[in-house]
Amino acid sequence: MDTPDNTVLVAGSASQMLAVRIARVLGVNIVPVSSKLFPDGELYIRLLSSLNGRKVIIVQSTPPPQNSNLLELFFLINTAVEQGAEKVVAVVPYFAYARQDKEFLPGEAVSGRYVCRMLRHCGADMVVTVNIHNRRIFDGTGMPFIDLNAVPLIAEHFKNFSLKNPMVLAPDEGAIEEGKLVSEMLGCSFAFLKKERDKHTGEIVTEEKQMELKGRDVLVIDDIISTGGTMVNAVSIAARQGARNIYVACVHPLLVGEARLRILSAGAKEIVGTDSVPSDVSLISLASLIAGALKN
Ligand code: R5P
DSSP states (O other), rough: OOOOOTTTEEEEEGEEEEEEEEHHHTTTTEEEEEEEEESOOOOOEEEOOOOOEEEEEEEEOOOSHHHHHOOOHHHHHHHHHTTTTTTTEEESSSEEEEETTSSSSSOOOOOHHHHHHHHHHHHHHEEEEEEEEEEGGTTTTOOOOOEEOOOOHHHHHTTSSSOOSSSESSSGGGHHHHHHHHHHHOOOOEEEEEEOOOOOOOEEEEEEEOOOOOEEEEEEEEEEEESSHHHHHHHHHHHHHSSSEEEEEEEEEOTTTTTTHHHHTTTTTTTEEESSSSSOOOBBOOOHHHHHHHOO
């Protein structure tokens, strides 16, 4: 995606603001899209500029409602291909179903992998994701991808805070890499908790360990906040151990249902995420990170 001249961007309905920000950084035009739902709920999509011979960037995150966001993404990709696009890059900052990267219980659909296959089947030449939960879902699907790391942006955000003797805390072992990176960038200590999720009920249990948090500021970081259960447990532990201010950060703030309220009620002072999922906590923009990758 070298020169902007021949490149255009399509803004999916789940990523309108992020798409505009990326288009501005790249200096490319946005293709107008007409879309509507038919009375029976079916989706209608029409791209209103010619894409023949163009390099097309489609920006569509897939937070809830993930199924309709995915279907829209599939339609946009395939329409661009059928309109004669020379190359189609799908930017999917939050990649739905990536947590189902294997068969945890016999007979389960490995849905993350099927989404990758669908993207390939629709004609995407490349997929750009951000901190995808597990890159393994691309294995064997033939779908080329770049997975960007937004964690340094989160660390940069917190560099502007006057944190007192801070500690970065990973709420589970899956967040160790992210947590360590932030702690290195902030030059502070790091700890992680161990979490178990019941494979049938989804119930989360976090093991409490002593971490010497009295009077310290704590930053809890994870890739995704969905129901908030993981964060609530970590924040509650930090609060019980006397942490001063507890900040919560993630790349993908899905914040399903009462998640935000539950996390704040557990003792968090603030929640911050990126605009991979639009929300009022999405204060960190991925636009420059994504635009930078698209330029190469
Ligand atoms: C899974 O392990 C992820 O990294 C997150 O910890 C998880 O998706 C958070 O989900 P919830 O907010 O529902 O606890």
